[in-house]
Amino acid sequence: MSLLSLERVRARLDKAVVLDGIDLSVSAGEVVALCGPNGAGKSSAIRAAVGLLATTGGQIRLGGMLLADLSHRQRAERAAYLPQERRIAWNLPAVEVAALGGPFLSGVEALARAVAALDEVDAGHLADRGVAEMSGGERARVLLARALVVDAPLLLADEPIAGLDPDAQRLVLERLRARADSGSGVLVSLHDLTLAATVADRVVVMDRGEVVANAPPMQALAPDVLRRTFGLDGGWVEGPNGPLLAARRAQ
Template sequence: MWDAYASLGGRKVLDGADVQVEYCQLVALVGPNGAGKSCLIKAFAGVLDLDGGVARLNGDDVRTLSSRERARRVAYLPQERRIAWNLPAVEVAALGAPFLSGADALTRAHAALAEVGIAHLAGRGVAEMSGGERARVLLARALVVDAPLLLADEPIAGLDPDAQRLVLERLRARADGGAGVLVSLHDLTLAATMADRVVVLDQGRVVADAAPIQALSPAVLREVFGLDGGWIEGPNGPLLAARRAQ
């Protein structure tokens, strides 16, 4: 992504944001509400038109790719968890691979549901599930295709700690397996713990883009998030410790 500009309702939401996601990396995108995190992810996914700049997938302008080709190159997990129809979980997950035959898509879907720990719910309608279970189904839908780029917009919002850990572990595993992963998070501690790089976005601009310990510096914490704190030495390495600035 280079020099992306976008506006919604006349309000600029991306202002020269420049972010790149490399293979084998989990990149955490953080920032206050309204910073432009969701818009940046949507631009990568090709579902938000840019006023200027370009979003590229493997070097190609995402706007020049067919929906089928985008589905091969990028898996997108949106923030919204609404599912219109009460389909069985395995059928919802299979929608993540529209370019496969029905049988192959279902085989991949069963494997993805097992990967997120809900293989036993494959035949249950998604309307009969808890919010956390539906979140896992949607994650499975994103995991069905082995796309080189996985985009996840606030995938752990509203989930209990066990579900949060599982989701982040699956995203980490996908990055360790060779994919590039871009995930937006509100929890700075989790971002610092799980990510290879942290991108701090504020008012549509990239304020920092570096390893967690550099990106979430005391100056950035105060300027962007209104927090006092920094890094302390923990039993397994540096830990982020911050509190609301007085």
């Protein structure tokens, strides 16, 4: 079942074209990794998918329904969104920040889900600590927990592992993989191509607002794509825990 579909979607920021007729879909049970160099349009695609970036053409569907026909509540029930920005304005306890992911739940149920989500991301011990007193990595876990509290069929995460240590990166990706394995759909933007190849069922490569590859990881990140899009010479080797990228900057 398709949970998200972008069909020939176009968008601008000021005068710059950031999405140039892209096609993109996410189905239940799969992790789709969105990869590409800085400025490729990854964040724009994710923001457009949840209605946070106005489009100038094409169609977007959430759960089979046109995004434009859905109320804000219906959009929130169909898709959880984890942005890049980790700034939190108030020094609330982590459990209360996570509970904000359940605005349509009773207070008791939202807090119960928040406790469970914090445990899921190994942050249960932070439940009563103010988020302003946390490291960036700890806040990242709390914000992921907030997105998990939504319990929507689709989760969109924009660079959720940026700035995290390797253990935390793996934990976040394992949680996203687990969500997909339980039947949700996940769209996640990633810069680490090895991690993208490890966690994703499919990789969508973007460059200059266009989709240049959309296939299983090894096909989407083939040597010609690595050179043309990322400026890398290299290929993939099989490691003990999955594929590893062996590459250097193209000369």
